[in-house]
Amino acid sequence: MPCRRQPRPPSETPREELLYQTYYSLSQQYPLILLLLGIVLGICLALSATSFASGRDFASHLGFLVTLFVALAVFSLILVLVCIESLFQRCTRLFSAVIWSCLLTMGYVFIFTGGVVCAWDQVSFFLFIIFTVYTMLPICMCEAVAAGVLSSLSHIIVLAVYLSAEHGSWVELIVQLLANTVIFICGNLVGAYHKHLMEAALQETFHETFNLIQSRVKLESEKRHQEHLLLSILPAYIALEMKAEIIERLRDGGQVRRRHETANNFHNLYVKR
Numbered sequence: 001m002p003c004r005r006q007p008r009p010p011s012e013t014p015r016e017e018l019l020y021q022t023y024y025s026l027s028q029q030y031p032l033i034l035l036l037l038g039i040v041l042g043i044c045l046a047l048s049a050t051s052f053a054s055g056r057d058f059a060s061h062l063g064f065l066v067t068l069f070v071a072l073a074v075f076s077l078i079l080v081l082v083c084i085e086s087l088f089q090r091c092t093r094l095f096s097a098v099i100w101s102c103l104l105t106m107g108y109v110f111i112f113t114g115g116v117v118c119a120w121d122q123v124s125f126f127l128f129i130i131f132t133v134y135t136m137l138p139i140c141m142c143e144a145v146a147a148g149v150l151s152s153l154s155h156i157i158v159l160a161v162y163l164s165a166e167h168g169s170w171v172e173l174i175v176q177l178l179a180n181t182v183i184f185i186c187g188n189l190v191g192a193y194h195k196h197l198m199e200a201a202l203q204e205t206f207h208e209t210f211n212l213i214q215s216r217v218k219l220e221s222e223k224r225h226q227e228h229l230l231l232s233i234l235p236a237y238i239a240l241e242m243k244a245e246i247i248e249r250l251r252d253g254g255q256v257r258r259r260h261e262t263a264n265n266f267h268n269l270y271v272k273r
Contacts, residue, residue, distance in 0.1 A: 028202060029138035030088060033095065036136040037079045040103070044072040064113040071102050092138040099137065100147055103129045104154065111159075119159055119176035126155045127187045134191030141195055148191060152184035 047068055051061070078095055082088050088095070107129065111121045133139070133147040160177055164170075 028198075029092065030082075030085065032136045033082055033088075033099075033138055034079070036099070036132060037075055037082065040075050040099075041072065041079070044068055044075065048072070061113060064109060067106060067109040071106055074098065074102055093143075096137045096139050096143075100129070100133060100151075103132065104151060107155070108158070117159070117162060119163060119173055119180065121159070123155070123180055123183060126151055127183065130184065130187040131191055134188075134195045141192070141199070144195055145188070145192060148188045152181075152188065155184070156180055 048065075051065060051068070078098060081091075082095060107122050107125050110125060111117060114121065129151050130148045133151065134144050137144070137147075139147070156177055159180075160173075163173055
């Protein structure tokens with residue numbers, strides 16, 4: 001199950017929290033992770049088709065192709081396992097960690113197998129990973145922030161260390177890394193803000209629906225209790241007759257009220273043996 005969204009208020013019962021977690025998992029996280037896996041599988045298939053169609057030398061791009069096919073197999077396996085809802089609810093964090101790790105691995109393979117390595121390589125792909133973490137992976141806010149920050153820092157640190165020994169101009173490298181940092185900070189802020197708004201809206205909708213259902217259940221329970229109390233005092237046929245007359249009065253409104261005002265006050269008094 002996903003981690004708790006926040007400390008529950010005193011009015012929220014453990015049962016209500018459990019219902020919310022189940023509702024959140026099946027109504028929001030489950031469709032999103034299926035959509036994410038479909039998108040990632042489509043990307044892998046498109047890259048594979050492009051590689052074969054472009055006539056690349058497989059020997060010189062062996063690492064790229066191996067990583068691509070391994071990722072395709074892993075994502076396909078996760079898609080099959082996620083379709084088992086009970087398994088998905090128990091292993092959401094595991095699935096999220098595997099998907100995030102595979103995406104990071106693909107990003108670094110794309111960087112170091114694409115030819116000349118530059119400071120801005122695969123910034124867009126890592127930004128996609130950051131948005132994916134906040135919007136589509138079934139994890140809570142704290143875990144999403146941690147994954148987004150780690151994705152950003154790993155890209156900056158790895159490229160800074162790798163390019164520091166080869167780059168001719170330190171000023172240009174620092175400027176580009178600072179630009180990447182600004183992009184990643186903006187991506188994390190936008191993703192965190194979006195996730196916060198979505199969780200707040202979903203929580204409010206759930207509580208409104210839950211309170212409405214509780215009110216209806218309570219109303220039905222009180223109605224049955226009143227009927228039982230009425231039947232314990234009056235015979236069933238008299239109680240049914242009174243109930244039908246009350247319903248008719250409520251349905252007709254003022255017309256029945258005016259008609260009864262002119263009638264005998266003892267019109268509704270029934271004496272039965």
